[in-house]
Amino acid sequence: MNQAEVSQLISKLRIRISPRHKNLKCPEGPQGRLNKLRKTVNALFKYERLELNYTIADETRGYAERLISEAIRHGDTHKPTMEMADYWIEEKQLIHKLFKVLVPRFSDYKTSYTMLYRAPKAYPDIVYPRSVLELRGNPFPSILPQRIDQRNFIHNILLEEAKKAYRAEKYEQITKSLNEQDVVDK
Amino acid sequence: MLLRSLKLHIIQCGFAPVVLQVSRTCSNMPLSDTHQSPDNAVSGKQVKSERKLVVPSNSRFIYPEFLPDPKMEWRNSLREKLERLDMIQRRKHIDIPEFYVGSILAVTSSNQHAPNKATRFVGICIQRLGCGLRANITLRNVIKHVGTEIKYQLYDPTIQKIEVLRLEKRLDDELLYLRDAPNEYSTFDENMEAEYLPEGTPVPVNTTLVKLKPRPWRARWERKNMKGLADLELEERFYKRAEELATPWEKYDLMKQYRRTIPEEEQKEIFAEVCSELHEVEVMRKKLKRKKVFVKPTRSS
């Protein structure tokens, strides 16, 4: 039985976190793992949309989200946060981007700050599942196709009309029963 | 009506005992003490008017066992909630005070083999583990030159009383190194009197540095990065090896941290749920404490 660490308060992330981290192929151990992730986190802040292996994208997502939420929570005057940003972001001009661009962008978001999509596998070239990781509010066109309006498809028209007919019937019944009640009351 | 003169012991800031002599006061009349009464009156009113209570920000330090295990596979909101209800129920029966690792506690527990069916053990809290109903503490003392440790389950029904004799913190979250320290670091008088901290003072931090006995130890303390240890006086190779095995990157592993904590939003939810009940228990305890102080008879000279 473990105990929750109480030494610091952390904002809740708006993404689903897997119970255990995913293993990356890393001969240098846990430090190498962080170095690997550091590169993708840095690239994510730089390019705002990346195509990656699913495993590494999923891992990167958590770190990027945590970094943004810390930046929003503490601002750029908080020393530990700055230290953390300094560790995670290799290109130092991107630290400015984090605090000056991303924090204002995400400060009133009620959703997660990143999006992770599964990308199609190009069979048989790539066997690992691919995915696309992006920051929300990026300047690129949306990845998902626009939702088509299906209201005018024949089944939806039929269902809509059936609903209207059912409601009209019900209202008629109600008014009828009300009238009967009135008669009984009188 | 009993008219008595009473002595009231109150320990003020700086641990200087001040003796107040109150003469010609009825024992069952409320105390017109200038230090205590305004505070209590206010808190009493708060409960009655059922004003919305603000969750104190330090709840997570005072009641860490109310936070569930952060391991996600073991989370179960219903079980956690039921456990919290049970914990509050238990807290209504016995007083589990605020204490920290490093505080000196006295725990009285039922013991059918003892002559008066109860044992009282005084010791320093060296470890606080577990959450929910399984929360436990380890007390350490040296009794008759033998280092003795007892692990108590906080919500064990056989526990009759938990007293805090000295409320303080140490530099570390675990004091297991006291096992490898000379006996004087963990020797405490069994008949030690409780020291009272006035309301509102921050919990003092005891900054004593512990000087360990020479090796062998129960753990390689040079690798644990303990703050409360004096110089270990080891050979260079030990420190070198410790440096090799250190994991300085771990403090940057944001997700590892995240998986070891309960997020703020959840903590708020949990404490908002138990806050009012805990507050009631607190108020009750204060009343009891006051009574106890009052009842204590002293010989008038």
Add this chain to the structure above:
Amino acid sequence: MKCFTSCFYKKYTYTLSRRYVSTSKNVEPLSEIVAYQNNLFDNEQKKQKEAVGRIEKMIIKYHGVPENVTLSMNKGISTPYDCAKHISEMLVKRTGLALVDNTHLWDMHRPLESDCEITFMHAQHLPDPYHFNRAYWRSCSLILGAVISKAFKNDIQPTLHSFPSPNVKSGSFVYDVELSNLPEWTPTENELRILSANMVKLAQTSYRFDRLAVSEELALDIFQDNKFKKEQVPNIAQQSIDKKVILYRIGDHIDISKGPMIGNTDLLGRCTITAVHRLDTKYGHLYRFQGVSLPKGIMLNHFAYSLLEQRAKKLNAARLPDQVNNDMFVPRFSSEDSIA
């Protein structure tokens, strides 16, 4: 031994065949007149094809998936269906209706007449499949007519009257029919189910909708045994611009409609004939057959579909056959055939 087995087998199959023998000879009442009708239709079609004369080329432009194409087709012979065949099988399968120059709705099997830009419409056409839905509903009525005319035994002769202009919002497609020798008939569940099955079967035979504009005399000749149609034909011919009557044929069933229709019966997906209501009109007792169906490619779960079926059971409020200004017989090509 072998001989015995074969004999036994023969006998067995014989009993089986007796038991489940088709009653088709009992339910094919008008084979003679149908053959006559089809003969006339074929001759007229042939004549019209020959009238094209020298083959000239026209340029057809198609803009859309899978690719933008410019086709050189035969004037007066090539149809939108042929164009689709040149472009993609997907278009051939799903398309029900063509749109020429963004103004005129064109049947899939109606020859194109000049250079144009073509669009293919299907059940999920964007932004709005309104015109496809209308054509689909109309085609359903026509298929229902074909089913009814073949579904009954010899002693009951259905005489098709007409169907009102398609209205998807009414919840059901309709055909009004007179059934001789059946003054009071309420179909059982099973009878309706058989009708539905017949309709699905007919649709799955994948007949194409042949369109033919014929003169009034020929139309009268074709519908000489149908008292209602005979009455309607002059009216229709008078109201149309070029004094022609437009006929549609699926399989061997011929009917009048101003169109447009979908290209093939196999576009009909799920289909139920839900109710038959008796109407009292000045033409006597007519029966209003009602059904509901969804085109192929539109999926709906069984519960939602059952709601549609229940609604389609109620009497369709469309115009009764004896009410004047029946839309079906006013071929307003200018407004109906074009969407501009």
